Amino acid sequence: MGLLQLQDISCEKQDRVLFANLSLTLAKGELLFLKGENGAGKTSLLRIMVGLSKPQRGKVYFDGVDLTEDMSVCEKLIYCGHKLGLNASLNPVENLMFWSNTHGHNASLTELEDILEQLGLFGMEDLPLRQLSAGQQRRVSLAKLWINTHAKLWVLDEPFTALDKQTVELLENKLDSFVESGGSVVLTSHQQASLNCKQREWILEYLH
Numbered sequence: 001m002g003l004l005q006l007q008d009i010s011c012e013k014q015d016r017v018l019f020a021n022l023s024l025t026l027a028k029g030e031l032l033f034l035k036g037e038n039g040a041g042k043t044s045l046l047r048i049m050v051g052l053s054k055p056q057r058g059k060v061y062f063d064g065v066d067l068t069e070d071m072s073v074c075e076k077l078i079y080c081g082h083k084l085g086l087n088a089s090l091n092p093v094e095n096l097m098f099w100s101n102t103h104g105h106n107a108s109l110t111e112l113e114d115i116l117e118q119l120g121l122f123g124m125e126d127l128p129l130r131q132l133s134a135g136q137q138r139r140v141s142l143a144k145l146w147i148n149t150h151a152k153l154w155v156l157d158e159p160f161t162a163l164d165k166q167t168v169e170l171l172e173n174k175l176d177s178f179v180e181s182g183g184s185v186v187l188t189s190h191q192q193a194s195l196n197c198k199q200r201e202w203i204l205e206y207l208h
């Protein structure tokens with residue numbers, strides 16, 4: 001069994017079948033690049049993979065556990081959604097500290113400040129998120145990937161959105177090193193990525 005296994009899952013939204021009887025397995029140390037047209041159902045599929053939505057039919061296993069029955073295993077994955085999931089009134093450190101504490105990682109202030117500096121956010125630690133640019137806010141959200149979490153799986157929905165070239169390269173290198181060290185990734189993006197790690201492309205067809 002792979003790290004993540006989808007068995008015959010189906011999903012319908014507003015009477016439209018997005019996908020039916022879909023099965024796939026993601027191995028340890030593998031990156032799955034999920035592609036498809038706008039509205040094909042990529043975000044819907046990622047949300048099922050991380051247990052945020054339930055499929056109408058089928059099973060999702062992560063690390064050997066049925067996600068539709070037991071969500072506790074989700075501590076071993078990081079989900080960065082298309083929407084950032086950050087609090088606009090909190091500053092970057094507060095946002096990351098809150099996420100870290102509520103996910104049982106307990107990062108230190110020094111670790112978080114160091115990560116923010118690596119991501120070019122030095123000097124912005126005290127600003128509320130709403131005062132940061134779109135790309136800077138995206139960097140704060142992605143900073144979760146730099147925190148020492150021991151996660152086995154990263155599920156990333158359009159992580160390159162709004163990032164400048166330098167930060168895209170930083171993220172690509174991060175993805176390569178995570179996968180090369182045995183981590184697994186599911187990623188959606190409408191833009192190409194320059195990745196060297198073991199990867200598989202998968203196109204979700206738009207069903208009419």
Ligand SMILES: Nc1ncnc2c1ncn2[C@@H]1O[C@H](COP(=O)(O)OP(=O)(O)OP(=O)(O)O)[C@@H](O)[C@H]1O
Nearest residue numbers: 013014018036037038039040041042043044045082
């Ligand atoms: N909460 C919802 N309620 C009703 N319909 C929804 C909901 N979320 C998504 N949909 C519908 O499901 C379909 C697939 O949406 P989804 O966001 O999964 O597509 P996507 O492939 O991620 O698209 P994009 O490339 O534009 O991000 C769309 O037609 C959308 O309108």
